[in-house]
Amino acid sequence: MKPRKFLSRRTMLKGALGGGVVSLALPPLEAMMGSNGALADGTTEGPIFGVFFWANGTPWHGGHGGVQGGQGSQGDVWTPAEVGPGYTPSSLLQPIAAHQPSIATGLTPHTEVPAAPPGQSDGHMRGFMVALTGDRIRPEGFDHPSHTLTALRPSIDQVVAKHPEFYGKSPAPYRSLVLGVSEARFHDYGHWNAISYNGPDSLNLPVSSPGQLWNLLFDIPDDFEALERRANVLDAVLEDANDLRAKLGPRDQARLDDHLDHISEVQRRLELSGVTCEPGAQPAEPTDLMEKTQVMSELLAMALGCGITRAFSFMLTSPATTHIFSNLGVPDGMHKTCHDGYWQRVNDITRYQMECFGAFMDRLEAVADPAGVTLMDRAAILGTSEYGEGWQHSVAEMPVVIAGGACGNLNRGVHVREPGGNYSMAHVTVLRALGINTPSFGWNGGETSDALSGILV
């Protein structure tokens, strides 16, 4: 594949007028690239950030606290026995061991839990929000009986994608891609089938059809004048929206502002030329989780390799998933299987999810630039789940995988153990690895200024 870049015709014009170079990398980014990051042709593609999410944590063990029993527990099969570099992978980490991920164990939410409305300490929701946003659930409107919840702030993928220090002045055509694989979900209430938020009640639902993703990435008309006209029309739409905005109450102004921002992004994308990398054939639509993971990962890797985006979230399974892993001989949905205490089944499922994680990273490893720098070399991938374990919804010992080299800013193959440590140290670590100035991360008791020092270079 021959990577080519989306170029804004407006930028090209400006570049031509000024006699300058089009793709100006930001100086700090360049400095950050290190020996690994500079590409052979002199362009700088920059680091990649992604979240890989799987459901229902890890199989439970004593470290999760409370009464941990169920049926057939074999204890902790997640945490490696050794800490530091070169740890020996545990059985559940073996499927991803080839990518030498760093991991942090012992992390847990430090956010305070308000007494009202009740139910906010439920691991599904508390851990979910802390892992993705560093904050608690929004208490207003939270309703445990109906599982209605939303975030207080953007999820980490959107924090990165919209951060001025990540893309600088030349954002990729898509600031981020939000992808999913399994379409099973615990609830139909909308907030259980997405892990990416722009803010309260502002979800980014995942694209979970390979065909739809392929269309988004590659099915772009090449009539630039027509695209320009479509972009022009949006000016009038924005004028209408601004008229309306003045008449609205504060909450609806905020909703409309989100919409206005999105219109501007769509308009920016229409103004970019449609030439991208050469797409493969339209992909199949497999139902098997592993096969679908491979297809979606391959499309994502293509998009990353071509510079269509540098940030993503990849939801293998949704929080508290009801996905039935019948391929593993498990008759019930995963959420119920956890609650029924079938440790061995949960272990089998988790191992399978890790195999999917491994297959996902294989695809990113397989795409390299002419200098041999792979997408994994450039990537910081936060692999995580919504709590420690699904039997009792414990948020102790939440799984945290930090994979990839982040252009030389992440150490690989390091196990950092921080019993009771603040989960948001993982956020601080990946943000700093991406060159984003991060004095602290986390809110409402979850603040920390500490990175996982053994993992961050």
Next chain:
Amino acid sequence: MRRKVWLIGAIALLGCGSDGARAGGGTDGPFMTGPSGETDSGDSDDDDATGDDDDDDSGDPSQPYEPGQQVLPRLTQRQYRNSVTDLLGAPLPEVELEPDTNPYLFESIGATSTSLSELGTQQYEEAAETLTQAVWADSARRDALIGCAPAAADDACAQEFLARFGRRAFRRPLSAAEVARWSEVSATVADGDPYQGLRYATAGMLQSPYFLYRVELGEEDPDDPARLRYTDYELASRLSFLLWDSIPDEELLAAADDGALLDPDGLEQQARRMMADARTRLSVASFFAQYFDLRRLDGVSRDPGLYPDFTSSMADSMRTEVELLVEDLVYRQDSDIRRLFSTRKTFVNTELAELYGIEPPPGASEISFAPVDLPEDGPRAGMLTLGAFLAMNAHETETSPTLRGKYLRERVLCMEVPAPPDDADTNVPDPAEGGTLRERLEQHRVDPACASCHAFVDPPGFLFENFDSAGAYRTTDNGFPVDASGELDGVPLADARELADVLADNPFVGPCVVKQLFRHTNGRLESGGEEPALEDLAARFEQRGHRFSELLVELVRHESFRYVTQQTEEGE
């Protein structure tokens, strides 16, 4: 928002005054027969809900009625598709749109609370492009839509079209500045082709927030400057999206032009006209599908090894059955809605007949459903004994008295089931330990931490234990005899069949339907200040024999449909 927690076992009376309600009214089904003649509307000026003093269970009895706050609903998928079809005519190509969310069951609540994503914004852009291209590709169709032959992209013909299209798309006349804005767009991108200019302008209007959102903000009420009333055009839009899930038609807009909708009688007249149109049937079906959460059936499957009769089409059949039952009972017969939970009538295809152990009625096949009366001495009567409810509220391999009881409490009776305590041990003993599921759930009863809530949901939930996880009748569970006895609010019951009799005149069912319809209509939960309106509507519903069509009419006439309050930062 203020929430109520119902006390276990409490039976509240409907303490609503009935003096304000109109007696009588047409006895014809207004769904089917259109306007049913003059109703006694002599006291219509006094129709406004004022609450009443013998308030029983809704908190502060002195709280006066206060309209709810403004919301800004974005069109649901259904509404968008219907609206573009009404605007551009059928057929139109399929377009991808952001899925609706349904917090508190209703897509309309998602439409006022969930923000559109960037992808959803892009999908609107692409949809507008695709839809207008499809119409413009056929010059006869294009010309019929435009209605004149533009010589320039912003000439009189073009402006006339943009004003006319905009009036329907935005559900109100456009201002001169707006017409100028869109004709300027048309001129800018026409490139010498006026039709091209108009196509892009049309695509732009389909992306305007005035099309995509229902802008219903109210205006100062001349009779009471302290409050806001919906404008006549906003009322037209509210009526139309409620009854048709689409934009107003020309007749409704003309009524708004004439100011007829500011009068409740004018609203009723239009409502009855619109209810006779088949579009209302679909909107009623959509409301009940959301209310009963039928979308959840999409995810229901059973291991063919364990449940060989639960075919891959079974969940769809179950869903269709409930849809047909609702259509027949609520829409076609317009009978007492509580019969949904007690009627022996249902609609089956061959696989459902087999599931229920009955002879397939004439006309039933694998894919056709036919009406049938379930046996009088059989175990089933009412929606809560049909496959959809039973399978949707069960696990893959075993039943769930808890989920079934919870559905009954929350959906049918509108009671709130408290969340389990944070440290609840949710582990249910393994079937290998012996006993029925009911016996294995004994912990729910004996552990005080569990009992406080499970005593609320499990005893009614046990009534369904004669039906397995796939909805089939059974007399044993895990090899042990089933005990399907239970109780509802202190009334001991032998099984689900006896529950059906109790629900036929249970005092919570009617107000629950009112509350759900109110939420669906307004796209938000009721505010504390609206409780008197809910009670008033419930009383009217009861007086109208719990006929859903009459509830719709009462609702659109009601003050709570016609007035609104400024939005604040905090909500209520």
